[in-house]
Amino acid sequence: MADCEDQKFSLMEVLDTFKLCVSEQKEVYLQNYVEGWRGLVKFLNSLGSVFGFISKDVVNKIQILVNYLNGENGSQYITIQSMVKYELDNELVDMTKRGRQPESGSRTLLRLHRALRWLELFLERLRTSTEDSKTSVLCSEAYNESLAKHHPWVVRKAAGMAFCVLPGRPAFFEVMNVGPPDQVVAVLGEAVPLISEVYTITEELYTQHNLLDLP
Numbered sequence: 001m002a003d004c005e006d007q008k009f010s011l012m013e014v015l016d017t018f019k020l021c022v023s024e025q026k027e028v029y030l031q032n033y034v035e036g037w038r039g040l041v042k043f044l045n046s047l048g049s050v051f052g053f054i055s056k057d058v059v060n061k062i063q064i065l066v067n068y069l070n071g072e073n074g075s076q077y078i079t080i081q082s083m084v085k086y087e088l089d090n091e092l093v094d095m096t097k098r099g100r101q102p103e104s105g106s107r108t109l110l111r112l113h114r115a116l117r118w119l120e121l122f123l124e125r126l127r128t129s130t131e132d133s134k135t136s137v138l139c140s141e142a143y144n145e146s147l148a149k150h151h152p153w154v155v156r157k158a159a160g161m162a163f164c165v166l167p168g169r170p171a172f173f174e175v176m177n178v179g180p181p182d183q184v185v186a187v188l189g190e191a192v193p194l195i196s197e198v199y200t201i202t203e204e205l206y207t208q209h210n211l212l213d214l215p
């Protein structure tokens with residue numbers, strides 16, 4: 001029973017974790033970032049097994065980062081900034097093609113970072129949508145503007161099929177578990193800027209170090 005409760009998604013929870021992500025010095029705490037993603041995985045899972053191939057990939061990436069956090073060099077992984085510095089200083093990142101470091105923290109996080117942009121665009125569309133808007137359309141528009149550019153044809157195809165079976169807007173709002181639609185819209189209004197801030201900080205860091213195309 002307790003386990004079931006644990007699995008229950010609430011958008012508020014995700015919001016809270018993303019709030020805790022950013023330090024006063026505008027650094028991003030990896031632990032909270034990963035927690036935020038765990039919440040999103042719960043959400044995906046509550047949408048049905050069709051999304052399993054997506055959540056599996058996210059879980060896999062979360063695990064890679066958690067292993068670094070809990071590993072012997074965990075103290076280097078406190079923030080995304082310290083992780084990038086440590087991995088670059090110690091040549092732990094494959095810069096042009098995958099080789100000896102296929103699962104660096106930096107390249108793994110980059111995949112989640114790109115997906116965060118999709119999330120930001122999608123949630124903003126959802127926030128400003130009307131009752132008759134189709135989540136599948138909102139979702140694929142956001143996807144085409146962001147993540148799709150980084151995915152090969154076969155993944156884009158699979159994603160497109162998954163979008164088609166997304167629940168409609170009312171059911172979607174229900175799964176978010178924050179109350180009536182106007183409250184969902186209000187919470188989204190709070191969530192989008194937070195996600196956007198985390199995204200922007202990370203994007204600047206990766207741009208500064210020329211890491212946006214890590215293989």
Ligand code: 1PZ
Pocket residue numbers: 040041043044051053054057058111112115118119139143147155159166215
């Ligand atoms: C609410 C509906 C969910 C729609 C999710 C939209 C994104 C669809 C992406 C589908 C791709 C999943 C398959 C895995 C692809 C991986 O190849 C890539 C690259 O990783 P690499 O192969 O280089 O290690 N993985 C990703 O791009 C990460 C994708 C994460 C998608 C996160 C969705 C978040 C859902 C949040 C729910 C609100």
